[in-house]
Amino acid sequence: MDSRPAIADYHTHTPLCQHATGEPHEYVRRAFELGLREIGFSDHSPMPADDFDDWRMKLEEFPIYLEKVSKAQNKYPNIPVKLGLEVDFFDGEEAWCEKLAEMADFDYLIGSVHYIAPGWDMDNPKWIGRWKGQAAVEEIWSSYWEIYTRCVASGLFDILAHPDLPKKFGFRPEGDLRKYYEPAIEAAAKADVCFEINTAGWRKEVKEAYPSLEFLRMANKAGIPLVISSDAHAPDEVGHRFGDAMTLAREAGYSQTALFSKRQRTLIDLLE
Numbered sequence: 001m002d003s004r005p006a007i008a009d010y011h012t013h014t015p016l017c018q019h020a021t022g023e024p025h026e027y028v029r030r031a032f033e034l035g036l037r038e039i040g041f042s043d044h045s046p047m048p049a050d051d052f053d054d055w056r057m058k059l060e061e062f063p064i065y066l067e068k069v070s071k072a073q074n075k076y077p078n079i080p081v082k083l084g085l086e087v088d089f090f091d092g093e094e095a096w097c098e099k100l101a102e103m104a105d106f107d108y109l110i111g112s113v114h115y116i117a118p119g120w121d122m123d124n125p126k127w128i129g130r131w132k133g134q135a136a137v138e139e140i141w142s143s144y145w146e147i148y149t150r151c152v153a154s155g156l157f158d159i160l161a162h163p164d165l166p167k168k169f170g171f172r173p174e175g176d177l178r179k180y181y182e183p184a185i186e187a188a189a190k191a192d193v194c195f196e197i198n199t200a201g202w203r204k205e206v207k208e209a210y211p212s213l214e215f216l217r218m219a220n221k222a223g224i225p226l227v228i229s230s231d232a233h234a235p236d237e238v239g240h241r242f243g244d245a246m247t248l249a250r251e252a253g254y255s256q257t258a259l260f261s262k263r264q265r266t267l268i269d270l271l272e
Contacts, residue, residue, distance in 0.1 A: 007271060008038035008245070008259055009239055011110060011161065011196060016057035016065055017044045020233035024072035024081075031239040032079045036052055037268075038259060039238065040082030041069050042110045045100050047088075051116035052056040053121065056088075066104055069183030084262065089151035090188060097156045105110055108260035110196075111157030113165070116143040123168050131171050133229060138173045141166050153187035155192050158263055160188065162210035164196040169205045169233045181215045189222045194258050194265065197249060200231035209245060216252035225258045246270055 010013070012027050023042055031039035043065060057065055073081040083104060087097050087110050101109060113253040114121040115233035121127070122140055131137060144166045152160055163184065173180075188195060198210040211219075219226070226249060230240045249257070249270060256267045 007036055007228060007242060007257060009036055009230050010040035010108060010227055011042050012232040012238060013206050014041060014043045014068055016061050017055055019055050022235040024068045025075045026235040027080055027232060027238050028072045028076045028079060030235045031109060032076060034239040036239055038080040038082055040084045040107060042084035042086040045085050045087040048088050077230045084108045084110060086110045086112055094154060107262055108158040109159050110159045111151050112161035113144060113148045113151050116147060120125060123165055128169060129167060137171045141173050141180055145184060149183040149187050152184050152193060153191055155191045157193060158260060159194045159196055161196055163195055163215060164211040167206045182217055185222050188224045194225040194227055195219055196227045196229045198229050198231050202241050209248060213252055220253040226254050227258050
């Protein structure tokens with residue numbers, strides 16, 4: 001029986017996204033040192049136009065991405081190294097997501113929403129001035145969750161990234177936030193997809209994981225599976241605060257986490 005903890009870190013990046021450091025084999029070495037069961041790479045997916053933004057790999061670099069992951073797999077055969085991709089969801093661009101899914105033999109695809117309007121990646125610090133006032137905060141949250149719910153419902157992805165990303169800078173609407181969460185959770189239950197606890201939130205201004213404990217409790221009640229991810233952009237961020245994330249998962253009622261292989265999901269008990 002494998003004594004390695006039944007925890008995988010599937011949300012990690014490479015320098016190809018233009019805002020990460022360290023080569024994949026360094027991330028894998030860190031995962032092995034931490035005793036993780038598996039690690040996977042899910043760098044930001046390319047877009048058809050290379051000038052779409054400045055924080056993702058270029059389409060022509062995609063073969064380099066596959067080669068980097070393959071080299072890491074060969075260098076560390078004693079720990080499973082999975083192939084994934086973090087794919088941005090855009091209304092009307094579902095065909096591009098489907099094309100990306102066919103470009104490699106992926107173990108999983110992570111769906112995420114960063115853009116809530118053309119050219120507006122709402123988690124980018126350069127747009128921080130647009131968050132002024134509660135009316136603006138409510139508008140941003142509403143726009144994000146409407147798109148995120150469509151992302152979840154699309155059925156294009158295996159894992160849904162950082163659900164309550166709009167809280168990154170610490171801005172939240174006043175009152176009960178469940179009205180934002182409920183449609184996405186209902187969509188996830190119907191689509192049979194998985195949410196992540198993303199520990200990168202502890203490294204951001206909000207100083208807490210994505211998503212909130214309340215969201216996790218609602219997701220658990222709806223029977224939605226869970227993974228724990230670091231969203232690492234450097235080798236030393238692999239497995240970041242996984243102990244705290246596991247405590248959060250248990251507090252929400254979770255006793256299992258998911259592993260992925262060739263886009264098939266298996267549930268494994270959380271480490272006690």
